[in-house]
Amino acid sequence: MxxxxxxxxxxxxxxxxxxxxxxxxxxxxxxxxxxxxxxxxxxxxxxxxxxxxxxxxxxxxxxxxxxxxxAPLDRNAADELKVMRQALEPVALAHSIPNLTKAQIAKADKIRLACDAAESALDWEEANRMFHMAIISGCAMPRLTEEISNLQLLYARHFLAKHASNWKRRSDPDHLAIILAIKDRDTHRATAVLHRHLARLS
Missing domain, CATH: 1.10.10.10 (Winged helix-like DNA-binding domain superfamily/Winged helix DNA-binding domain)
Known part of the structure; x- marks a missing residue:
């Protein structure tokens, strides 16, 4: 080819x-x-x-x-994706925080605001995925970030199938808490909030 x-x-x-x-x-x-x-x-x-x-x-x-x-939508698969994201994303975030520039943090915060302003489940999901990838953009582990990106993509399908028809605009306090912890370079606090956040995925 x-x-x-x-x-x-x-x-x-x-x-x-x-x-x-x-x-x-x-x-x-x-x-x-x-x-x-x-x-x-x-x-x-x-x-x-x-x-x-x-x-x-x-x-x-x-x-x-x-x-x-x-592929069919499977509730067990959605639960597995959530567990995998809980295991991998905090690791990537911990390795990302020391390397994130002020510009990268500002970009992640801008995406957070777009997430809060989303008028549809589709717009929210796209912005949410961008936010989660932005906060780990300082992680110099391409295999890890690629795997996380794929997990988020697979989970997006389950999310939209469940929420697309009954969406209500919302803000996410966890996203703000993560950004504030990143700005403080507080890896422990940021990863703890992210783990809790992922545990609440629906």
């Missing part, structure tokens, strides 16, 4: 991923390679690579001799 094909497959994977997260592609819905290829104007090889990326992320499942379909 060429670099151009690889970049296109990444783009297709991201586009399909967003459709799955938003519920535009429903659990159990088949992903037809020919239809995706026509929709995005790319080769079957590019679509196949994109679909394999989705399967590796846990967003799709392979159906023997029948292609792929969107």
């Amino acid at each position: 060429t670099d151009i094909q690889d970049k296109k497959s990444d783009q297709i994977a991201r586009a399909l991923c967003e459709k799955i997260i938003r519920g535009e592609l429903q659990p159990g819905e088949k992903l037809r390679q020919i239809a995706v290829s026509r929709e995005y104007g790319v080769s079957h090889a590019t679509v196949r690579e994109a679909m394999l990326q989705l399967a590796a992320q846990g967003l799709t499942i392979v159906l023997p001799r029948r292609g792929m379909c969107v």
Whole structure:
């Protein structure tokens, strides 16, 4: 596969991923390679690579001799994702805080305000994901941050399926408490708040 094909497959994977997260592609819905290829104007090889990326992320499942379909939503899987995030995100935050610049902290705080101002579950979830990645942006552990990013992505799907239709604007005091602890360079306090925050995920 060429670099151009690889970049296109990444783009297709991201586009399909967003459709799955938003519920535009429903659990159990088949992903037809020919239809995706026509929709995005790319080769079957590019679509196949994109679909394999989705399967590796846990967003799709392979159906023997029948292609792929969107993975089902499973309450046990959501609970597992929460436990994994509780285990990994505080570790990343602890390694991030000493390295965060004032500009990075200011950016995280700006995202926090966008989160509080979100008028829809979709907008809130996107800003929330950005906030959680912003506070660990000083963690010089790319494998760890990549794994956390994928866990957040998978959890977003469960969150939106549950809250998209009954959203009410809200502010999150935990986000503010985390930012204040980061500004104080208080790693223990920041990670404790984050762990408590993740334990309350619904």
